[in-house]
Amino acid sequence: MTRLSSAFAKPHPALVCFLTAGDGDTAANLDALVAGGADVIELGMPFTDPMADGPAIQKANIRSLGAGTTTADVLAIATQFRQRHPDVPLVLMGYANPMVRRGPEWFADAAIKAGVDGVICVDIPPEEDDALGPALRAKGIAPIRLATPTTDDKRLPQVVAGSEGFLYYVAVAGITGMQQAAIESIEANVARIKQATDIPVAVGFGVRTPEQAADIARVADGVVVGSALVDLVAEHGADAPEHLRSLTASLAEAVHSAR
Amino acid sequence: MTEQTTKPDETATLANSMRHMPDERGHFGDYGGRYVAETLMPLVLDLEREYRAAQADPAFQAQFDDLLEHYVGRPSPLYFAERLTEAVGGAQIWFKRDELNHTGAHKINNCIGQILLAIRMGKTRIIAETGAGQHGVATATVCARFGLPCTVFMGAEDVRRQSPNVFRMKLLGAEVRPVTSGRGTLKDAMNEALRDWVANVDDTFYIIGTAAGPHPYPELVRDFQSVIGKEARQQMQDRIGRLPDLLVAAIGGGSNALGLFHPFLDDADVKMLGVEAAGRGLDGNEHAASLLGGFPGVLHGNRTYLLQDEDGQITEGHSISAGLDYPGIGPEHAWLKDSGRVEYTAVTDEEALEAFQLLCRTEGIIPALEPSHAIAAVEKRAKEMPKDAIILANLCGRGDKDIFTVAERLGVEM
Numbered sequence: 001m002t003r004l005s006s007a008f009a010k011p012h013p014a015l016v017c018f019l020t021a022g023d024g025d026t027a028a029n030l031d032a033l034v035a036g037g038a039d040v041i042e043l044g045m046p047f048t049d050p051m052a053d054g055p056a057i058q059k060a061n062i063r064s065l066g067a068g069t070t071t072a073d074v075l076a077i078a079t080q081f082r083q084r085h086p087d088v089p090l091v092l093m094g095y096a097n098p099m100v101r102r103g104p105e106w107f108a109d110a111a112i113k114a115g116v117d118g119v120i121c122v123d124i125p126p127e128e129d130d131a132l133g134p135a136l137r138a139k140g141i142a143p144i145r146l147a148t149p150t151t152d153d154k155r156l157p158q159v160v161a162g163s164e165g166f167l168y169y170v171a172v173a174g175i176t177g178m179q180q181a182a183i184e185s186i187e188a189n190v191a192r193i194k195q196a197t198d199i200p201v202a203v204g205f206g207v208r209t210p211e212q213a214a215d216i217a218r219v220a221d222g223v224v225v226g227s228a229l230v231d232l233v234a235e236h237g238a239d240a241p242e243h244l245r246s247l248t249a250s251l252a253e254a255v256h257s258a259r
Numbered sequence: 260m261t262e263q264t265t266k267p268d269e270t271a272t273l274a275n276s277m278r279h280m281p282d283e284r285g286h287f288g289d290y291g292g293r294y295v296a297e298t299l300m301p302l303v304l305d306l307e308r309e310y311r312a313a314q315a316d317p318a319f320q321a322q323f324d325d326l327l328e329h330y331v332g333r334p335s336p337l338y339f340a341e342r343l344t345e346a347v348g349g350a351q352i353w354f355k356r357d358e359l360n361h362t363g364a365h366k367i368n369n370c371i372g373q374i375l376l377a378i379r380m381g382k383t384r385i386i387a388e389t390g391a392g393q394h395g396v397a398t399a400t401v402c403a404r405f406g407l408p409c410t411v412f413m414g415a416e417d418v419r420r421q422s423p424n425v426f427r428m429k430l431l432g433a434e435v436r437p438v439t440s441g442r443g444t445l446k447d448a449m450n451e452a453l454r455d456w457v458a459n460v461d462d463t464f465y466i467i468g469t470a471a472g473p474h475p476y477p478e479l480v481r482d483f484q485s486v487i488g489k490e491a492r493q494q495m496q497d498r499i500g501r502l503p504d505l506l507v508a509a510i511g512g513g514s515n516a517l518g519l520f521h522p523f524l525d526d527a528d529v530k531m532l533g534v535e536a537a538g539r540g541l542d543g544n545e546h547a548a549s550l551l552g553g554f555p556g557v558l559h560g561n562r563t564y565l566l567q568d569e570d571g572q573i574t575e576g577h578s579i580s581a582g583l584d585y586p587g588i589g590p591e592h593a594w595l596k597d598s599g600r601v602e603y604t605a606v607t608d609e610e611a612l613e614a615f616q617l618l619c620r621t622e623g624i625i626p627a628l629e630p631s632h633a634i635a636a637v638e639k640r641a642k643e644m645p646k647d648a649i650i651l652a653n654l655c656g657r658g659d660k661d662i663f664t665v666a667e668r669l670g671v672e673m
Binding site for chain 1: 284292293295296297298299300301302440441446447450453454457458460556558559560562565567569570571572573
């Protein structure tokens with residue numbers, strides 16, 4: 001059983017927590033997420049042009065790159081996280097260009113050595129899977145696909161076919177951290193996706209509060225929270241860990257007890 | 260080539276044609292593709308389906324042709340620049356006068372085509388990105404013409420530098436939304452347009468301004484701009500009974516160059532030269548030459564040459580011409596470069612500025628700073644070619660928008 005499948009095999013829904021690598025003291029911040037009860041860590045690779053992200057994560061990218069974060073730094077953060085937390089699944093999330101810059105094989109090799117379990121690449125849809133997917137699969141890293149409200153029934157089989165670890169359902173047609181989708185729409189879409197695949201479905205985009213997270217956890221296998229956590233890093237800087245731990249704990253309680 | 264060149268439509272059927280790209284997945288060799296978020300994937304597939312239907316619909320082509328003739332003012336003239344030729348001393352220099360189009364540049368050709376597609380798809384709102392404002396003005400123009408609301412994303416820095424075009428867009432009824440994310444330039448405007456599109460998938464059509472972005476944009480923008488090369492090819496045959504020896508065009512994203520080059524790609528005797536912006540020189544970072552100074556990567560929906568660092572972070576281009584100041588390039592150019600069919604060179608700010616003034620004085624034409632780069636390259640090449648050789652350059656925009664920039668560079672107070 002992989003770390004990812006273990007996380008989703010727990011008797012409760014999983015809480016997936018996102019932070020941008022290199023934005024603040026990432027090691028301390030990630031530890032706070034784990035201490036607060038996060039089941040999966042999603043580590044954002046900073047990129048100059050985060051097209052799918054709203055203002056909160058855009059600014060986190062700018063802060064991280066402004067501080068000089070390199071790909072080597074991101075991989076070092078992952079490596080050290082893996083040493084401290086041998087059992088917590090770690091997923092890299094980001095955009096294609098930094099991932100394929102030195103070639104997909106290089107990236108897959110570096111990621112597996114850093115203890116990474118899965119990769120979410122925003123701008124590689126199934127049609128361009130060749131650009132990264134085969135390299136990840138060859139190393140045993142799960143390529144985690146995204147499905148969205150615009151993914152119709154005709155496309156869905158193609159999207160889920162190449163996804164491993166879990167499927168990330170993007171709850172709104174939009175960017176991260178903005179509006180929240182109606183729970184009825186999320187429920188219907190998760191049900192639709194679960195008819196097409198057996199892998200777990202985690203839902204993200206626009207989830208900021210324990211109440212929202214609990215609502216989603218009632219109908220999905222996992223809940224992804226990003227911008228609300230990233231906002232805490234922006235607001236509290238060096239003091240962010242205690243705030244991250246506190247919000248994560250309340251999110252985890254809400255998600256874990258939802259059903 | 261197995262066949263003497265005759266008409267473009269005949270050469271296009273040759274098995275070894277270079278005019279059949281992209282493949283069915285939107286790839287030009289290793290380049291192009293559809294690197295977009297899943298939310299947009301169904302939209303670009305829809306667009307492709309609708310574009311194929313439009314291509315097969317004579318009524319669509321007829322309406323496009325009619326608007327180009329009566330609204331844009333096509334065909335644009337083919338002009339022999341006699342005094343410039345004399346001043347340079349070498350090959351004959353001819354211009355395709357696309358600066359005489361309505362709105363003053365080639366951009367309108369593409370906007371007419373795309374807004375007809377938008378209407379055909381039942382879209383009720385238009386968005387666009389713009390750098391210098393030329394594509395924004397052309398988009399605002401066609402939106403006014405067809406009564407569709409228009410939002411143009413423009414980097415806050417560009418809004419400040421290009422205030423006359425901002426006012427033009429507003430006069431035409433467009434909303435200009437300054438983009439403060441990133442560095443506030445063209446690539447940030449494109450990011451913001453993509454973010455808007457992803458959040459308004461049902462009613463919004465994104466009119467991309469150059470032959471880049473996810474498939475089918477590079478193909479359809481090229482096709483709409485190919486009117487330039489088709490006309491030029493015919494005009495050359497009619498005027499002097501032969502094709503030019505060398506085609507020259509400036510390259511930012513590359514749509515005016517592809518528009519000129521594409522109909523000639525199978526004419527083996529016609530050489531082609533694309534001119535990138537070398538800014539303050541290719542040896543530093545202050546240029547916008549993606550092909551000559553960049554590396555292949557993925558941005559804004561396609562795989563192509565990009566200005567980027569060793570970690571794949573996108574770097575900012577620089578050029579005196581805001582229209583060339585983009586860190587990427589259309590994927591078909593990336594493929595044409597690797598295949599060797601088109602040669603690429605670069606011209607500095609200073610050289611472009613010199614060429615700008617030379618054309619003003621010798622021909623009574625104030626060119627935009629973008630084609631001034633092409634003119635500078637033409638000067639260099641013409642000198643090395645015999646007097647009976649023919650160079651055809653695309654004069655893709657007029658320079659009214661640039662007089663403030665030029666004045667500043669020449670130290671003139673206005």
